[in-house]
Amino acid sequence: MNFEHIKQTPEPTLRRLPRYLHLLIDLKAKGVQEVSSTIIANELGLDPVQVRKDIEYSSIIGKPRTGYHIDELIKALSKFLSWDTVQKAFLAGAGNLGSAMLGYKNFINYGLHIIAAFDKDPNKINTIIYDIPVYDINELTNMAKAKDVEIGIITVRANAAQDVANRMVDGGIKAIWNFAPVHIKVPKEIIVENAQLSIGLSFLKRKMFERNLL
């Protein structure tokens, strides 16, 4: 099976582009109208050539001497990263992290709309958290089918994650954002993005070690 109808973006580039976009939005709010790769690179501690190559993926072309038109660039990057189109999501696991995410107002700016949450705890089922209704986890599959939900967010404990993932896949969900500290197995056409806190933290601590700070 071949999914690559569209040229794949390098992972490191994909990790940097949102940072550019955050910065550009910030600069625009300060009244900036034109921005060069040099400015972006200096602000973020990167190389201007790298910034230019990354921006190439958005198909935006700049002008010598002045750089890029900030509005144009923001628009193109927002489109490239799909911040401008909203997808529906279900969240499973209304615990600490899950609830926090239900209350996170920024998601809509990135094109994510969590329309419902699911839990197995009877005390949480049929409650409303930050305006989002919480249903029985057993309803997830059917409701996902009915509402054509595209993204599943897993914030349950490690031992429940695989079960939840299965329910999501059965419900036709195409992409899973997994915060549980465990690898989940899904059919290969399903996209999984792991967002374990342990990864970032390990990164941080290892860097500290390598600099003799531990």
Added chain:
Amino acid sequence: MNFEHIKQTPEPTLRRLPRYLHLLIDLKAKGVQEVSSTIIANELGLDPVQVRKDIEYSSIIGKPRTGYHIDELIKALSKFLSWDTVQKAFLAGAGNLGSAMLGYKNFINYGLHIIAAFDKDPNKINTIIYDIPVYDINELTNMAKAKDVEIGIITVRANAAQDVANRMVDGGIKAIWNFAPVHIKVPKEIIVENAQLSIGLSFLKRKMFERNLL
């Protein structure tokens, strides 16, 4: 200035190692005693040679035919990623995400101990969230010095993040885990690990787009 007293681990390796460790802990709980690179690779959808090369960084050597002794490997990786030594951390921003992190019990397994939180909201100051006291943000710098805190976690809004980062640096904090959707500027000897939700989400959505799922 040169920090590289210790050989730097490649970023992609550092991203994979915690996943191995999670898996190994899981397998051990199921009674497994020996594990090969092939098994790990199959479980996580990776290449066995890559797994072997990654494991090399932990200095553990395996045996032909059987692979690695799981206890030895868990111990070595835990040490390599510093999950086995606890660092003290301050968290700034006791909002949704911040509070969720204060309640996240797994951190201690990764060697992170959040000893205090800080906020500017008078309604939060001097409260206790999940057993962790919340103080005035103005106290952060002095308390960090007094308690020799090593890690700072930023979960405030974008527009307050730089101020908080400055306070942390002034307080002698060496490493910052930044969840605010903004780049923070710090002296180059300070380690910053960005953990913006927008990055993972952009990743997920772009992959969906590239597979014609959007």
Added chain:
DNA sequence: ATTATATCGATATATTTATATCGATAAATC
């Protein structure tokens, strides 16, 4: 005891990603 097999570590090759260089050009300065 011999043979087959799965895995290791080492080495070699390929691919991906980052960095350096350079001519062209739009704007600013002289």
Added chain:
DNA sequence: GATTTATCGATATAAATATATCGATATAAT
């Protein structure tokens, strides 16, 4: 109007990372 300058996009080179190959070896099977 000519000159200087900052930046672009393109191309070339270097570095980092991933993948393939292979001889050696510990265990299992015959």
